[in-house]
Amino acid sequence: MKIITSIEEMKKWSRLTRSRGKTIGFVATMGCLHEGHLSLIKTSIAKCDTTAVSIFVNPTQFSPNEDFDSYPKCIESDKQILQTTGTDILFNPNQKDLYPEKFQTFVTVEDKTNYLCGTSRPRFFRGVTTIVLKLINITDPHIAYFGEKDWQQLEVIRTMVHDLNMDVSIVGKPIVRDKDGLAMSSRNCNLSKSEKNSARVLSQALESAQALVIQGERSVENIRTEIRKTIEQKQGTKIDYISVCDPESFTEQTEINSKVLVALAVRIGSTRLIDNRIIGKI
Ligand code: PAF
Numbered sequence: 001m002k003i004i005t006s007i008e009e010m011k012k013w014s015r016l017t018r019s020r021g022k023t024i025g026f027v028a029t030m031g032c033l034h035e036g037h038l039s040l041i042k043t044s045i046a047k048c049d050t051t052a053v054s055i056f057v058n059p060t061q062f063s064p065n066e067d068f069d070s071y072p073k074c075i076e077s078d079k080q081i082l083q084t085t086g087t088d089i090l091f092n093p094n095q096k097d098l099y100p101e102k103f104q105t106f107v108t109v110e111d112k113t114n115y116l117c118g119t120s121r122p123r124f125f126r127g128v129t130t131i132v133l134k135l136i137n138i139t140d141p142h143i144a145y146f147g148e149k150d151w152q153q154l155e156v157i158r159t160m161v162h163d164l165n166m167d168v169s170i171v172g173k174p175i176v177r178d179k180d181g182l183a184m185s186s187r188n189c190n191l192s193k194s195e196k197n198s199a200r201v202l203s204q205a206l207e208s209a210q211a212l213v214i215q216g217e218r219s220v221e222n223i224r225t226e227i228r229k230t231i232e233q234k235q236g237t238k239i240d241y242i243s244v245c246d247p248e249s250f251t252e253q254t255e256i257n258s259k260v261l262v263a264l265a266v267r268i269g270s271t272r273l274i275d276n277r278i279i280g281k282i
Helices: 007-019 035-047 075-085 124-139 148-163 186-190 193-199 201-214 220-232
Strands: 002-004 024-029 050-055 089-091 143-147 169-173 237-245 260-268 271-279
Touching (some): 002 007, 007 024, 007 089, 007 124, 024 035, 024 124, 035 075, 035 143, 035 169, 050 075, 050 124, 089 124, 124 148, 143 148, 148 169, 186 271, 193 260, 201 220, 201 260, 201 271
Parallel strands (some): 024 050, 143 169
Antiparallel strands (some): 237 260, 260 271
C-alpha cells in the first residue's frame, strides 16, 4: 500500500490509474477504522481495479462545542489494518493543504440538511459536502462508497453529486453491527464498558419500533413513545432526536403507510451516537 499525503501526488496517481484504463474505488474516512469501514473497503476492492482510502478528521464538519479534539485518532493501527486489506492507496492529507489560509468556499445542500443531524449539528453537512467534494475532486474515483449508518449524510452526498453533475457513482452499504446490535462507529472507542452496554439501547429501540409495526401499529406517535421509553430505561442516556421520516426528504411522518426511516441520535455520557433502520411497507 502506498501512503500519499500530497494533493498533487494523489491527483497524479488518479490520472495515471485512469490513463491505464483502471477503475478507482474510493472510501472517505476519518480513521479509527472498524468493521463498518472495512465492509466498504472490501466491496471497493472486490468491484474496482484499484482502491484509495482517505483518512482525514475534517475540522469544518464540527462546531466549536463538538468533539473535534476528542475525536479518536489511531493512524498507526489504521495503517496496519489497511495493509491487510489490499488497499492500494492511503490518502492522508494535512489540514493546511486542504484548508489553506484564506480558504473561503463551501458547498451546501439545502432542504435535506434542515432535518435530523442538520438541526442539532448546524455546521455538520456544510463541512461534509465540502470535504467530500474536495476529496472526490482529488482522488477522481469512478465509485465512492459510504455507510448507511450515516443515512442522511449518504442522501445529502447523493444530492450534491446529482445537483452538481459530478461524474462519480455513490454506493451505500448496510450498517455493520457487533454481536449485540451496536452499530459500528469510531466514536464507540470513546465509550466506557458500561456506556457501551447502555449504547446497545439504540438498536434495541429500533427493533422495538420494527416489532410494533410488524404487529400492525401505524401511529408514529405510538412508535416514538415506545422508542423513547426503551431508551430512557437506560441510565445516562439523553435523546437528541427520534425521527420517523421519509427516507429521502426527511420530512416527519404521522402514519406508517410506506417505507419510513426511523433515525435516532442519543448521547451516552458525552458521546453522541446515531443509528437508523428502514421499517414499514416496502
Ligand atoms: O462519515 C465520515 O466519516 C465523514 O463524515 C466523512 C464522509 C469521511 C467526511 O469527513
